Amino acid sequence: MSGPGSPSADRPHMPGYGILPAGAGGGLLPWSWAVQRLENAHNYWVATTGRGGAPHLAAVWGLWDSGAFHFSTGGESRKARNLTADPRCVVTPENAGEAVVVEGVAHRVVDSARLDELQALYQSKYGSGFPDPEGNPVFRVEPHAVFGMIEQGEDFVGRATRWRFPTP
Numbered sequence: 001m002s003g004p005g006s007p008s009a010d011r012p013h014m015p016g017y018g019i020l021p022a023g024a025g026g027g028l029l030p031w032s033w034a035v036q037r038l039e040n041a042h043n044y045w046v047a048t049t050g051r052g053g054a055p056h057l058a059a060v061w062g063l064w065d066s067g068a069f070h071f072s073t074g075g076e077s078r079k080a081r082n083l084t085a086d087p088r089c090v091v092t093p094e095n096a097g098e099a100v101v102v103e104g105v106a107h108r109v110v111d112s113a114r115l116d117e118l119q120a121l122y123q124s125k126y127g128s129g130f131p132d133p134e135g136n137p138v139f140r141v142e143p144h145a146v147f148g149m150i151e152q153g154e155d156f157v158g159r160a161t162r163w164r165f166p167t168p
Contacts, residue, residue, distance in 0.1 A: 006031050007163035012147050018157045025158015029148045034163065037100045037148075038064035041093030046071065046141075048082035048089050056082055062091070063121050069102060069141040070109065070118050072130035080137055091141050097151045104143040109133070 009028045011019055022028055044062045049055060056078050062071035069091045073079045083089060083106045091102040109115055115133050123129045130138060146163045150156060 007165045009161055009163050012160055012162040019160050020158045026155060029159050029161040031163055034100045034146055034148045037093055037098060043094045045092050046079060046089055048079055049086050050082050051085050061126055065121060072136055072138045075135045075137060083139060089141060099149045101147040102143045103145045104141045106139040106141045109138040109140050
């Protein structure tokens with residue numbers, strides 16, 4: 001599920017990489033391209049920042065649903081502590097050859113009906129559910145910007161796309 005509305009799209013600002021203007025090359029990637037990769041990935045990377053500014057990167061299982069990324073983590077994990085102190089984070093699925101990078105803000109999911117929905121989706125995708133969300137928070141990462149890049153030759157300079165989301 002891609003969520004309500006579509007984001008605006010343009011080229012990312014990448015000085016020195018020869019990125020072509022939006023109307024040149026293969027054109028902008030459609031948002032559906034990014035959603036497909038976000039929905040179909042098995043593993044994801046979540047990057048957070050610690051209180052002292054140190055970066056932290058961890059692999060997680062997760063779901064793209066209703067226009068956001070969802071994942072569970074241990075309540076005492078570094079990810080959970082970092083997101084409690086600073087909810088800004090970056091999420092990317094496992095395939096760097098067709099990279100999708102989500103920059104967003106994480107919010108803890110506490111609504112029991114929504115947790116039940118996510119639990120069912122998680123069970124369907126992975127064959128098991130996430131641990132009890134009372135002690136193991138489930139986070140929803142709402143995107144502010146998403147970047148899509150294809151590693152191969154002309155696609156890199158001629159298809160690179162940035163999608164921007166309205167801020168609430």
